[in-house]
Every structure is written in structure tokens, then in C-alpha cells.
Amino acid sequence: MSRSIALCLITLALIPVFGSAGSAQDADAEDDRRCLDYGTTRGTQAYVECRVTLERRSDEARPAPYGGRIAPPAGEQTISDGLALSECERRARQVAPYPIKRRATSFVFPGREKRASLSFEINKPGSSSAFWNVDCKFAGNAMTDFSAR
Incomplete structure (x- = not known):
């Protein structure tokens, strides 16, 4: 009985690890669709800039290390x-x-x-x-x- 509980716990622990690859692929596909919807074409400079912008916005949305983001200097x-x-x-x-x-x-x-x-x-x-x-x-x-x- 304890062996089946341990197996269930291991399975539950691995779900986020393997699930994150799918969400990263989903986010990549979503960014691709958004850039194409903006009128860009794969392989063009506009498409690359669109993808870079979306990636930067995604990076900025993630919590920064130590719970804080780098802010502009005071008063700027x-x-x-x-x-x-x-x-x-x-x-x-x-x-x-x-x-x-x-x-x-x-x-x-x-x-x-x-x-x-x-x-x-x-x-x-x-x-x-x-x-x-x-x-x-x-x-x-x-x-x-x-x-x-």
C-alpha cells in the first residue's frame, strides 16, 4: 500500500516538470500566431522584432529574482x-x-x-x-x- 502511495506522489511531483515543456511550446505557438496576425511574415526583420518584443514582455512579466524588479533611478x-x-x-x-x-x-x-x-x-x-x-x-x-x- 505504501509503495502505491509513493508511486502516486512521484507521479504528481513529475507533472509540473513535464507539463512545463508543453506550456513553453504553447507560448511559442501563441507568439508565432500573434506576430503573424500583426501582418509580419516568418523570416523577415519585422517578424524577428515582433518575437523579440513578445519574449521581452514575457520575461518582464516573470517575477524577478529576490522578489524585486530593477526600476529606473529615483525620479526618472x-x-x-x-x-x-x-x-x-x-x-x-x-x-x-x-x-x-x-x-x-x-x-x-x-x-x-x-x-x-x-x-x-x-x-x-x-x-x-x-x-x-x-x-x-x-x-x-x-x-x-x-x-x-
């Missing part, structure tokens, strides 16, 4: 992801040489210097379809760099 504020995208789009519309239409592809890369990337379709006369990608970097609440390609 950082711009929110939504505001970073909004400010980047506003700046792009100010400097765009032609009318632009925002596409669904946009990413925010966290860090001490936050980076927002957006993709636009350009309504350029005489062109069937053109795209314009912009990157904005932020330190604290201020935009420090804007580039377009």
Missing part, C-alpha cells in the same frame, strides 16, 4: 508605450513628404532608451504602392531621435 520617468507610438506617429505625419496611412505594424522595444517603430503606406503620386518605416527613440519622456527609411 519613462514614456508609456502608447504615448511613444502616438508621438512617433505625430512626428512622422509632420515630416512626411506625401500623405501616409498607418499600417497595423508597430512595435515598442523597452529599455532605458525606449524605441518605437511604425510602418506607413505612402500615397505617392505615380507609385502603385510604397512603404515608409519610421523609428523613434525616447529617453525618459523626450524623443531623442527620429529616423525614416
Whole structure:
């Protein structure tokens, strides 16, 4: 009787170990689906950046060692992801040489210097379809760099 109890306890102890591989594969498949839903294509730079962003967000969601996360220095504020995208789009519309239409592809890369990337379709006369990608970097609440390609 005690042998069957021991076997049950061992089995129950191993469930989380073997179950975690499935959840990691599920998370990987979910990240893949999300990036494809955003309009990226496997093997492209946009797809890689999407996967990296989702992985970073997943890492940030996990509890940090010793029960605490590394926070910005006291008094330092950082711009929110939504505001970073909004400010980047506003700046792009100010400097765009032609009318632009925002596409669904946009990413925010966290860090001490936050980076927002957006993709636009350009309504350029005489062109069937053109795209314009912009990157904005932020330190604290201020935009420090804007580039377009």
C-alpha cells in the first residue's frame, strides 16, 4: 500500500516538470500566431522584432529574482508605450513628404532608451504602392531621435 502511495506522489511531483515543456511550446505557438496576425511574415526583420518584443514582455512579466524588479533611478520617468507610438506617429505625419496611412505594424522595444517603430503606406503620386518605416527613440519622456527609411 505504501509503495502505491509513493508511486502516486512521484507521479504528481513529475507533472509540473513535464507539463512545463508543453506550456513553453504553447507560448511559442501563441507568439508565432500573434506576430503573424500583426501582418509580419516568418523570416523577415519585422517578424524577428515582433518575437523579440513578445519574449521581452514575457520575461518582464516573470517575477524577478529576490522578489524585486530593477526600476529606473529615483525620479526618472519613462514614456508609456502608447504615448511613444502616438508621438512617433505625430512626428512622422509632420515630416512626411506625401500623405501616409498607418499600417497595423508597430512595435515598442523597452529599455532605458525606449524605441518605437511604425510602418506607413505612402500615397505617392505615380507609385502603385510604397512603404515608409519610421523609428523613434525616447529617453525618459523626450524623443531623442527620429529616423525614416
